[in-house]
Amino acid sequence: MDQPVDREAIRREFLRAYPCIGIAIFISAIDQTITATALPAMAAHFGVVERISWVVVAYLVAATIAAPVFGKLGDAFGRRPMLFVAYALQAVGALCAGLAPNFEALLAARILHGFGGGALLTLAMALIGESLPPRERGRYQAYFVACFMSASAAGPLAGGWLTQHWGWQWVFLGGLPLVGFGVFATWKLPRRPRLGAGFYFDAAGTVLFTIFVGALLLVMDQAQRLSWDALWICVPLALVSAAAFLLLLRIERRVNDPLLHIPMLTDPVIWRTNALATCVAGVMVAMISFLPLYLTVVRGVPIATVGAMLLPMSLGGGLGALCSGQFLARTGRNMLLPSIALAVSTLALCYLSAFMDRVPLEVLPWLLALVTFGSGCSFPAVQTTVQVAAGVGRVGVATASVQFMRNLGSAAGTALLGAVLFGAFAAADSELAARFAAAMRAGREALAALPGEERALMAAGLAGGFHAMLAGAAVLMGAATVLAWRVPLRRV
Template identity: 50%
Template sequence: MTPRDTADPAPASMTPAELRAAFLRSFPGIAPAIIIAAIDQTIVATALPAIAGSLGAVERISWVVVAWLIAATIAAPVFGRLGDAHGRRRMLFVALGIQAAGALVSATAPSFAVLIGGRLLQGFGGGGLATLAMALIAEAVPPRERGQFQAYIVASFTTASLLGPLLGGWLAQGFGWRGVFWAMLPLSALAWGLALRIPARPGSGGGGFRLDVAGVVLFAAFVTPALLALQAAQRMTLAGLPLVLGLAALAGLALALLLRQERRARDPLLPLGLLAEPTILRSNLLTGCAHGALVGLVTFLPIWLQSVRGLPPAAAGLMLLPLSLGGAMGGLTAGRLMTRTGLGMPIAGFGLALAAVALLGVAWLAPVLPQPWLALLFVLVSFGTGCSYPTSQITVQVAAGPAWLGAAAGSVQFSRTLGAAIATTLLGALLFGTLAAGDPEAAALFARLVREGPALLPGLAEAERETLREGLTTAFRAAFGGAALLVAAGSWLAWRVPVQRI
């Protein structure tokens, strides 16, 4: 099957009244699913210390997050293809059921191993929810009108991601860490009930579709060591180098076998011809660049704010709010501009160029800028990257065609995950490398800071804090510059996407 080979299930255009009716029919059922996917990823952050203390797994506690991420990454193309073949609404119910089952397992887990099993189920269901939500919007609304719908989804996801840690902290304090997972069950039940409002449409595969099980296994065999290698590489220790190289070798072997399998499969998990189409390939690459730069920035920014700017933890957390606000504003603005003008990639190109300029401003001026001006630069960075989210998603959907909406949404989701992992590793390597080249003592202190978190800072001697502050000022200038280059590369790609209008 080739891109754009069947009629679009959505009408070619809609009147304002029809658009409003489509919104009321579909969005209330889709929004809770995307909110669950977002909250499920971040709600455990503030409960991790309590989980570690209860189950005795301090050194392995990061697996609570990593297990979810790995499973969600694997789920994206799986649910994308199953939704295309068997109906996206039907598969949304399956994903909700898996996510709820995972929450139940996690809430009742008697051991850390069982908890990780529950998190794998939650991640698999959550990855399916994120992918299917985007495809269901595309199924209900014509391409040109999708922009504002996708923007509402982006705003919902961003807001839920921000509220997740706050909600998790409140639940863990009031009801214990298990309350974090119990709370997901009524939310899943609500999402299930509202999803019944979504119009049911048949899939395109009929009875002849067969899931590429070998492809799923090989994809999992590639994703798992690849993400683990990228996570291990962020620590940049010589002792950990053999582990990183071994995981990378396993990922490379699995990737080679996966590509061979997908070329031969009748119903491939990853339709290589579709993914190699220039519009889809370049859109996914720019998505990886933009999202990766933003996630890398958010990952290391709290350390910079506390160690260089000298902010207390609460104030550092507040400085992250402009990033969430700007991203939501960028997505909404881009969506409305797409609907009014029909332009897609030019909006992303201009937005990412703005983000690159703002990041350069952060790189050179951040140490001396007052807090309000720094917050404004953060808003501009996330506003610019936010402009790329609905534009790239819809451009990929248009290029793929209605029969492949799920596969298209899955490819964008995977690009974001992989882009975030790679960019975080690259920016971390740039930070460590710049520190090590300038002052090995500062590099050693930063390595401790990454391992132990900002809570290390009050225990350092004044001379150590000053050494770290001076080294990080230079190192973060390089890291912010590196993030600017990534975003600029995304802008360059946006102008080279063949499909510029929707």
């Protein structure tokens, strides 16, 4: 029988930790999307149109590396002191990015910014696992997932407004007051005993992990270009990444206190749940990245309206997380609802792949919300399942594994589905696809200046690419569904 739960005591513990966790998640989430609408202004300011994507890539690489490092440090020294370190990195990174005199300085600042953001998200999610019993985690995690989705949706809108009225620098500087609130909320957290006695920092593992992740994400970034020039960059980077990964596995099995706990990561519950998270993140980030292009070029939606049309996606994800969290708290069945909801998302993607161009614009956002509802259902279940399977002593490392796989899935999914999208376009008409790519690199104004007939042909070619991309997204979501049904731990 289930043990009785003092829900009032749990609620008090939750309310003590909520301000700290909520602000940390909000900051890390909005940082990942607020730069999207400011990138053209940055490119124009520094004159680096061809390299502007590195602003995003630099942040993603740093955030991915920060996840296991700060997960391990949080387990050893406590979440509270590490949160102060994360906020310091976040503040310095934001300040340096806002005041960057050149593009190279901006990239260096974004690396610091990414370390802070990745650390905040990992420590915040681990703090949930530390503060709440497993069954109740789902109930309260859902609110944080809703916070994450809302911040992700608000990011592009806020970035566009700040860039238009105050300049792109305030995309970074405007977040400093939030950091101040976060530090204050962290100060109010209860002090817990430090566990760092005898702790060994796995420096070799950290260096190899950094090389592995950095080279791998750069490969994925270059692979989206679908050019022979990119191939000459991808192959050496892929070899470096593979060599670093093999050396990393060898070292991590020998050291006493490894950065990556290999036996834990190969547990069937953990690797299947993490693989599920990877597939879901890949689909969701790719759709958020490419749907604005579809809406503006293919369906003729004004750019100012695109954010509002994508808002139901965020609402669907948040609602899915709330439902899944409540179901988990009441029944203890962690994977039942996600298994069903992900299957529904897969069917919705299959339908969109076949009939997206025929779906009325007023209906399309709600079909997209149905897709994200299934994804949202998986979020609390994934986090709770991995933390329970890992055990109390490895909550930080387990949480970091989820964040790492989600970041990796975001990069891999965007690269893979982007390659499918533009590859299908190029396969249908390579010359037209090349002209479209050149027009996009020159900015949306250049695309709008093209003759109407040529724009119509490009829109038709792009629509065909989106059909292929959504079919690929359905395959990934189907893989996530199979993995959800095959996670051995079914009740917490």
